[in-house]
Amino acid sequence: MDQLEERQIEVSRTFEAPLELLWRVWTEPEHFMKWYGPKGFTAPTCEIDLRKDGRHLWSMLSPDGMQMYYTGTFKEVVPMERLVFSDGMSDAEGNFMGMGEGMPEYWDVTVTFVHADGKTTVTVSHVGYGASAEHAGMGWEQAFDKLAAVLAKG
């Protein structure tokens, strides 16, 4: 098996835009509301208290009219570099509600910003899932790829 290292679920994209702009659209509510969420969703409300232990609270409106709130606190805010925050479903006041049966209350998200040649690469990773001690040295994607391949043969 592969060398153990701390790996997370990672999704990355390079945008044709400067670093400062990417940082702004991620951290300023007026911008954040305009793009955050899957296709067909809108973010009708958004509060961001951008500092360590500051809270975020945003809502998402699904295409079929369901409104959900998400909240969490910032663990790290490194301007132009990194955001680390907890994120989980909540009520309109920002109390964690849990995300359904078998799901945890919240997870930790890390967003990194890397600039090169006028473009900016943003990487979102899901850091751990519950207590991080359990997940030290885990390669989820590797585990799934390998197991999926093995199970597909069976």
Add this chain to the structure above:
Amino acid sequence: MTKDTLSLTFSALADPTRRQILARLANGKLSVTQLAEPFKMTMPAVSKHLKVLERAGLIVRGREAQWRPAKLQAAPLKEAADWVEQYRQDWEESFDRLDAYLKTIQNEE
């Protein structure tokens, strides 16, 4: 203390020995002795891993008193894989919207 099932699955998969155990069980059920062989591990150590996998619902143990074979259960793995896939897809869609938004605001300048 109850744990959410996805966390149990991810915890179980966090260990490379347990991932190898699951991969081998994909080819059919095996006893603790058979599972211990390639790892040069003690039987109690293997049993400990099997308990974690069993608690996560990833394997079931047979009832035959002497050898209690371990058998792979795919459902929790599928649930976890589906979750990963949905998470990834949601982010890709958000990124599509971000890309379009960035183009809009840059064109306005």
